[in-house]
Amino acid sequence: MSKPTLNEIHEDALAPLKPARPMYYAILAILACGFGWGILVWIYQTRVGLGITGLHIPVGWAPYITNFVFWIGIGHAGTLISAILFLNRSRWRTAISRSAEAMTVFAVMIAALFPLVHLGRLWVFYYIIPYPSERQLWPNFVSPLVWDICAVGTYLTVSVIFWLVGLIPDAAASRDLYAGQAGQKHPRTLLYRIMSIGWTGSSRQWHHYGRAYLFFAALATPLVISVHSVVSWDFAMANMPGWHTTIFAPYFVAGAIHSGLAMVIALLIPMRRIFNLHRIITIDHFEAMAKTMIVTTLIVGYAYLLEPFIAWYSGDVFEKQFAWLRATGWFAVFYWSLTLLNVLVPLVFVFKAARRNIKTLLIVGVLVNIGMWLERWVIITGSLSYDFMPHNWTVYIFRWPEISITFGFFCLFFFLFLLFSKFLPTVAISDVKELSAGLLYSPEPETFITKKQEAKIGRKESGLLAVFTSPDGLVEVIRKLKDNGLTRIEAFSPFRLDEVNALLHPRKSPVRLWTLTGAVSGCIGGFWLAIGSAHVNDLFVGGKFSPAAYIPYCIVGFEGLILFGAISNLLGMLYNARLGQIRLPAAYDARFTKDRFGLFIACASEQIPKAKELLASFKPEEINVV
């Protein structure tokens, strides 16, 4: 299949935004009903109490916490694909990153609901938020549940920011498409105008945006590892057999990426089919995901083998007992199924034919999702039902409220994803265009620091606008113009052009200083919050002298680092790229987000003929006086 042109990419990616067929609304309605049923059951449960679920001593955590861990895990693959693969400079990331990020945002939103469901009296959730209360009661930062709030809260915030920032250029493309088709006043146009916050694709914007995006990726990567580690430490900090083991953190993170990749595969195969995105999302993308799944399978398998081995090695009676019962007790069927589904089934991807077969990919994706849900179930409820003493052992039976709420929130996830795929571009359009132009991840040109001020071009300036059909040669044009005294130039493009940016904006982007300041103050702030709040009452809890319990406070400091680093990164980008302007400059042409490249030369009317003459040799498609 030949490489798609810029125009084809643009049209393919934005085609799903057209008005929907009735089938779409029908499916949306069914999912809404499912979700609605789940909410009704939740309201009923809140009224009547958690006794209607299967929860009973000693099993205090069951399907709701399983769902919580499962959905956080699903979110991880999105950040892996967006952030980690961006840092790795993987090419196959571009077509799937936007959908994966959206999946992350929705999965984490749903995950965050489950502790509320599990709380019963969900209105008291605010107890755990650190705020100066009347009675000077602060949450205990030595508790893993409080780390959860820090980590999941940070993850939700940063994922949403990362997703929305990534969407800015694509929202601009949608804005221009809709403005052209439906006019400026149409609600969709307004939506995209707000989301694109004045994006024009100018080189100034790309320059600062590019650095900010890199920092977002660099911050999101350790965040994603920390979040699921913190969730795993909800269990590893306890003394339960099967829970208290040091391998939980990397084991959970690998499992999260495993289940998340399976969900991405399971979501994208139908999405690609329904929205005809075959030219952009090819079988190579799925093969790359399948290969990554082999790695996660091996890590998960490694953990599955080591746990019983160390249980025996440790000589601990309760660990050995639990390892034995897990394999032979009442949920042995789940344990053996999950081993099969999570480790043996995905190993079929070792064979190339399996990796490139759509049906196999879809089946394996769905099976791994089931297996990973079961794994969470076995870890959480299994350890609780087979704890230390035999008289305490129990069988857990699902009741209808739990099944309804689990089902309802699955419906919510697909409902949100379906809304996303209709209203927002599901493909990172500018990245795919950059890839097809062969410029993705090109090495950064050496920038030279000049003492001269960068040309600040105002929104209402007049001058000459030249439109080109290709970015080749833009660098020579700019050099020639600058040599002839026309230095106030701005370039426009649908994707980042590093060499052009280096010429027009040679000063290193100051966004890095914003980010560093935010990160350092966030880290100090996190430690200050934890140590300070412990000092308020100086309670000696759990044998750990709280004010000096710096080991768990590292987590709070770390999440603060990421959160404030990301927020200041965002602010730095908005400020330096001058985003947030309501009206677009007069020199802007809507084709610049599609497949045309522009050069705006701000000059007095006397200089215009000279500029036209200089430009003529480079054969622009159009030259307009603005």
Added chain:
Amino acid sequence: MILLLGVAGWCYCVFSGDTARTWRALLVNFIFFTPLASGMIVWPAIAIISQGNWARSLERTAFAGLYFAPVSIAAFIVLWFGHSHWLSPDPPQGFWLNSKFVFIRDLAALGVIWVLGTAFVNRARKGTPSTLAGWLCFAYAVVFTLIGFDIVMALDPHWFSTLFGGYFFVSGMFAALACWTVLSILPGIASAEQRHDLGKLTVAVSLLTAYLMFSQLLPIWYEALPKEVRFIIPRLTEYPWRYVSIFLVLTIYLGPLVLLLTRWSKRSPAFLTAVSLLMLVGLWVERWWEVTPTLGGQLTFGLTEISITVAFIASFMLSGIISFGREKL
């Protein structure tokens, strides 16, 4: 020459003076250099699997680790003669930690990794892509998990940590990366882009190592169970190990993050080499810190440690010289 001097020095120390300490010194050097050398071969394998074309021209410097194979096996066999000094005589695990069984399986494991490594290097030199890269990575993880459990964790058979094997092989890869960086920069082989990538990779792997260390520290500290916390008590609270721990946090765990933050620092050959050498020293200290408090040693560096360390360094440099000569670098 230096190698022979080092070995002679060590042998002298074995037969006179504090024998436990001399065997410990050999152990520390074995667990530092062996994962380093075999890890160096694994890095190109990882680059191949992840299609990281940036590293192709640097592969040949990484293959220098291969020539260390005979030294590591010889060191292991020599280590065996002194096993009474470091392997527990009557472990609760019974047959699993029986000295003969440990010796045979670990020797076999070493054999597996070196044979696979040799096969991979031969294929890579001929330029034939192979699935051997994947197998090599997997084998490295399994072999050094086992060696980590048997040679380090078993020093105190009452202690255990499920992640210890994982931490051991990842920190081995960290040492291998630091050594690969030094070997690629000193002869001027790595370009600015490649140095930048090596620097970024160093930060990533150091954070990964720190994460795996923290993942063990946190649950063990939190629950303070006697059978687990026995490992961290001397290293967190007792003099002088406490200061060694602080030194390690500042150098190998958080050092690269701070030192290699800027673009310049990663591209500058001198600075990156200096940081990588610091990492190598730090990781050696880390291996020593894993072993010595458990075996009741003191914070002393004398002829014992220096002689055998020098011997190992010399043999490693010898293997590097042979390799570079072969590759005509």
